[in-house]
Amino acid sequence: SYVLTQPPSVSVAPGQTARITCGGNNIGSKSVHWYQQKPGQAPVLVVYDDSDRPSGIPERFSGSNSGNTATLTISRVEAGDEADYYCQVGVFGTGTKVTVL
Amino acid sequence: QVQLQESGPGLVKPSETLSLTCAVSGYSISSGYYWGWIRQPPGKGLEWIGSIYHSGSTYYNPSLKSRVTISVDTSKNQFSLKLSSVTAADTAVYYCARTGYCSSTSCHDPFDYWGQGTLVTVSS
Numbered sequence: 559s560y561v562l563t564q565p566p567s568v569s570v571a572p573g574q575t576a577r578i579t580c581g582g583n584n585i586g587s588k589s590v591h592w593y594q595q596k597p598g599q600a601p602v603l604v605v606y607d608d609s610d611r612p613s614g615i616p617e618r619f620s621g622s623n624s625g626n627t628a629t630l631t632i633s634r635v636e637a638g639d640e641a642d643y644y645c646q647v648g649v650f651g652t653g654t655k656v657t658v659l
Numbered sequence: 660q661v662q663l664q665e666s667g668p669g670l671v672k673p674s675e676t677l678s679l680t681c682a683v684s685g686y687s688i689s690s691g692y693y694w695g696w697i698r699q700p701p702g703k704g705l706e707w708i709g710s711i712y713h714s715g716s717t718y719y720n721p722s723l724k725s726r727v728t729i730s731v732d733t734s735k736n737q738f739s740l741k742l743s744s745v746t747a748a749d750t751a752v753y754y755c756a757r758t759g760y761c762s763s764t765s766c767h768d769p770f771d772y773w774g775q776g777t778l779v780t781v782s783s
Contacts, residue, residue, distance in 0.1 A: 559721070591769035593705075600754055600773040601705065612771065648765030650705040 562651035564644075569657045576632040578654045580645035583626060590628040591646040592621060594639075601644065605630060632656070661685040663755045663774035671749075671781050677742040681755030681774060682735075689713045689733045693761045696729065696740045697770070698751040708753075710761045711738055718761040745781045752776040 563581040570576040580590060590608050593601035603612050605621040608628065618633045632639055640658045645651035667679035681694070688694060695710030695718075709719035711729045719727050723742070731738040742749060754776045759768030 589767065593770075600776050601770070602773075603769050603771055606769040606771075644705055646769065648707075648767050650707065653704045 560647065560649050562645055562647060562649060564651045564654045566652075567655045567657065569659055570632075570635045571659045572635055572637060574635055576635050576639070576656055578630045578632075578643050578645075578656065580628040580630070580651050581626055582628070582647060585626055585628050585647060586624045588623075588647045590621065590623050592619075592630045593644045593646065594641045595644065596641045604643075661757065661772040663757065663772055665753060665755050665774045665777040667777060667779070669778060669780060671745055671779060672783050673746055673781055674744055677740070677745050677749060677779055677781075679740045679753055679755075679777065679779070680737055681739070682737045683757075684736070686757075687733075688731060688736050688738065693718070693758050693766060693768075694731065694738045695756055695758055695761070695766060695770070697754045697756055697773075698749075699754070699776075700748075700751040706751075707766060708740065708742070710758065710766055712761075718763055718766070721764055747781050750779065750781045752778050 592605040594604045595601040604619045608623040609621040620631045622629050643654045662684045664682045671677045693710045696708040709729050711717050726743045728741040756770040756773040758766045758770045
């Protein structure tokens with residue numbers, strides 16, 4: 559089955575940029591979706607189809623996808639962005655915990 | 660606003676069948692979309708279990724297919740999950756969610772609406 563690999567953790571200072579990668583074989587040919595999950599809450603869709611944002615999601619969240627890696631970028635990181643992030647292409651990725659320093 | 664709400668027992672004995680229901684409000688299941696179940700063991704990642712279309716067509720994760728049954732009741736605007744022969748490894752938070760399209764073995768569209776989740780513990 560298809561495997562999506564994410565780094566277990568990413569740390570970033572407030573106001574800086576966080577980049578979360580999602581690796582998969584030829585993932586650039588597929589549509590990637592990203593979810594944010596805060597403790598005790600259900601996942602929330604933050605980016606879909608590689609780079610589109612659902613209504614209500616800040617422009618600080620953006621996505622890209624090429625080759626074997628998709629990337630979720632969070633610009634001007636805020637304390638409230640601290641959460642687990644999952645990519646999805648059919649299956650879900652392994653998840654990345656973003657810590658705001 | 661579309662809302663989903665899971666319900667069912669929070670404790671199931673090993674070897675028995677886990678049963679959950681997801682009530683949908685703000686959208687008629689009969690109008691379309693695929694409706695699915697996703698689970699998350701404590702401290703671990705997300706796993707798609709399966710989905711159903713309003714017509715009753717079902718789509719299951721191959722790794723769980725032999726134990727899973729998903730059904731829909733359009734008159735009550737809800738759908739249900741049954742997972743048989745459970746073990747401690749099935750202990751998880753179970754979410755119901757909506758997605759645009761599923762194929763026989765996975766859902767490639769995003770899950771745009773989710774329930775709050777319900778913890779099911781498998782223990783004697």
